Amino acid sequence: MLVILPLGEINANHKNNLGIVQIVDLQGNPIIPSFDVKSKIVSSEESIVQIIHDAVIPSGISYAVFPIETTGAVGNSVISASAKGVIGTEDEISTSSSLTQLKIFASGLDELIPVDQPVEIKLFIDDENTESIAGALIKIETDGNSLVDPGIVRTGPDGSAVIRLTATNGPSISLNLIATADGYSEGKDTLTINVDAPDKTLSAVDLQLPEWIVYVIIAAILLIGVLVILFLKKSKAPLEEEWEEEEI
The missing domain is CATH 1.20.5 (Single alpha-helices involved in coiled-coils or other helix-helix interfaces)
Incomplete structure (x- = not known):
């Protein structure tokens, strides 16, 4: 049997990882079973890495995928895999604390927005692995040519939040966006928006x-x-x- 881990070292704060368990012969060649094979997969240090579900290798396929969950702790663990009638195997995995930077995206914007009329903007917060970040705080700073409600907003379960923006001047406005969340490094971005503002006569x-x-x-x-x-x-x-x- 062979256990394949995603990397020798994984991010302690990135909980969703996948491993592969495969039936092989002594030369490492895949063996395709004619019946389902239930494997037993355990972690030597569950305070660092946890294996929640055992993997069942279905008949006609030599391998199966199993989830690997981290706890946020840094350290080493040995992942062992075994099955009835098959020689077991093990491999070591390490976790490290490397904070990923938050990324900010926006949707719902037209090329031009009207002046003095509120528009809704949807902001999304992802990490560097394109995973949505729920509960992140977004602070919005204006350049004085617009109004934002609210000025600070928290993302929902899908990693998004909605704000209302009203441009008061043109021809363009800019917003400074700052995103923060526990376990991640701060993300910053500047959003520039064109405004359909008519020319004003002297008054x-x-x-x-x-x-x-x-x-x-x-x-x-x-x-x-x-x-x-x-x-x-x-x-x-x-x-x-x-x-x-x-x-x-």
């Missing part, structure tokens, strides 16, 4: 002036225009008198 709001001052300025401009017209009319009258005197 009292842009100038940060009271509205009544704008009306005063407009009235002053009109008054200046009237004075200019009156001045031109007065200056024209003496000029016409001079022309009349010259003709006489």
Whole structure:
């Protein structure tokens, strides 16, 4: 019998691993049984590595897959496999603490989002093995051109969370995303989003002036225009008198 482990060293925080048990002859050649063969697989250190289920090698196939679960502890364990009428085997496996970095993904975004209208964005948190991370915290920081609700959110069982984003200015906004979870290194990413914001004309709001001052300025401009017209009319009258005197 032969036991094949995923790696000689596995991540102590990555619980889902798979091993293979296979029936072989003394030269290592596969033996295909004509009936189901139930194997017994045990771990010498269950505080480090646990084998939850024994594997049954079905008839017509020389091997079967069995799950290997880690506990988060670092150390070594010997995995032994045996079956009735078959020479048993064993192999050593080690666990190490290597924190994987969290990855942040977003979905539900169009190429352009409208201004002053809330849109829903779904954020996903995975580890480096593309495993979804439930219970991770995501902190969202804006650049001052948008509003986010909520500013901190926790992922659900599928590793996702939903936020509502309202762009207040354009033509683009950016969000700084920070993800944290126990047993993982912090993940960071910046999300840049284009905004369909119309061009704004100059107004009292842009100038940060009271509205009544704008009306005063407009009235002053009109008054200046009237004075200019009156001045031109007065200056024209003496000029016409001079022309009349010259003709006489």
